[in-house]
Amino acid sequence: EKENTSFQSNATNVSEILTELDTHNEQNSDKQIAKNMYAFLKDHPLYDTHALRLIPENDKIIPNFLPNILPRRDQGDREYYCATMLALFQPWRTGEDLKQESESWDDAFTNYPFTDFQKKLMNQFNIRYECHDARDDYRAQLKKGTASYFTSSWDDPENSTDSQDFIDNNPKNDDLDDIPLNFLNIGKSQYNRLKEMEMMNNILRNVGW
Secondary structure (H helix, E strand, C coil): CHHHCCCCCCCCCHHHHHHHHHHHHHHHCCCCCCCCEEECCCCCCCCCCCEEECCCCCCCCCCCCCCCCCCCCCCCCHHHHHHHHHHHHCCCCCHHHCCCCCCCHHHHHHHCCCCHHHHHHHHHHCHHHHHHHHHHHHHHHHHHCCCCCCCCCCCCCCCCCCHHHHHHCCCCCCCHHHCCCCHHHCCHHHHHHHHHHHHHHHHHHHCCC
């Protein structure tokens, strides 16, 4: 019966999920509910006060995982990573739907038939950590003196009184707006580029990159 199965269990795309959810609403809801909202089962503790909203697939919507970021697959607690990925991609109502009692999360993860698209998403989840690793490696190389600073497409090898000198001599807490345009004889265009670079650095630091 509907009450004993996951309404997502046979769904392969959003359209099928929406169709099953509409049927579920008609069969189980005694109250008025918006078209894009879906009721819990009647025995669910949130049935009287809450509902689910399913957002159709949209490439302009990016999920933001709060309060923490997703675990990485190549380091840390493997069981926690496997449990998290299964909870994201496998339809379930209780933990027993995700794995057998005698089964480890790693075994359940290995045995679950993830789609190619889901595997692609999991690969992309790890990009953040790969970027962090590359950043940390580069910093370590700089400290050892085995790496040079990145150059940009606007760097002029003939005139290198430079942006790096400007940045190195700029106190960390100074606001670029307070620095006069004639500082180190740089032009207004170069000054504006430096301001944009500093703004982007601040944005990346604030979001944890």
